[in-house]
Amino acid sequence: MQSDSERTFRLCGDPxxxxxxxxxxxxxxxDHRVWFDHNMGWWGYAGMGAGMVLFWxxxxxxxxxxxxxxxxxxxxxxxPPSPEQIVxxxxxxxxxxxxxxxxxxxxxxxxxRH
Numbered sequence: 392m393q394s395d396s397e398r399t400f401r402l403c404g405d406p407x408x409x410x411x412x413x414x415x416x417x418x419x420x421x422d423h424r425v426w427f428d429h430n431m432g433w434w435g436y437a438g439m440g441a442g443m444v445l446f447w448x449x450x451x452x453x454x455x456x457x458x459x460x461x462x463x464x465x466x467x468x469x470x471p472p473s474p475e476q477i478v479x480x481x482x483x484x485x486x487x488x489x490x491x492x493x494x495x496x497x498x499x500x501x502x503x504r505h
Contacts, residue, residue: 474499 472480475496482492 478487478492478495478499481487482489487495
């Protein structure tokens with residue numbers, strides 16, 4: 392029976408590539424504390440931070456643009472009512488009499504009578 396330090400480990404799932412626990416401990420390149428570092432300097436971390444901020448800003452801006460597009464005003468902008476429509480609305484509300492309505496329409500339709 393092998394001791395823990397002599398036990399053989401398979402690396403990468405390949406039986407041809409093996410090592411021992413003693414070999415891992417003796418190899419300074421096998422320090423597990425720097426495995427994810429990849430010798431990246433401060434610029435790498437700054438670039439990743441800026442990239443992350445830019446990514447999330449684009450995601451939020453895309454969501455806002457999508458919501459504005461989907462919930463946007465579907466009605467066309469209505470033009471202001473014509474003077475004839477205003478007179479007709481006032482007549483319908485009872486603000487002016489029928490004779491006033493006809494007189495005002497006549498004035499609006501015949502600019503020479505001004």
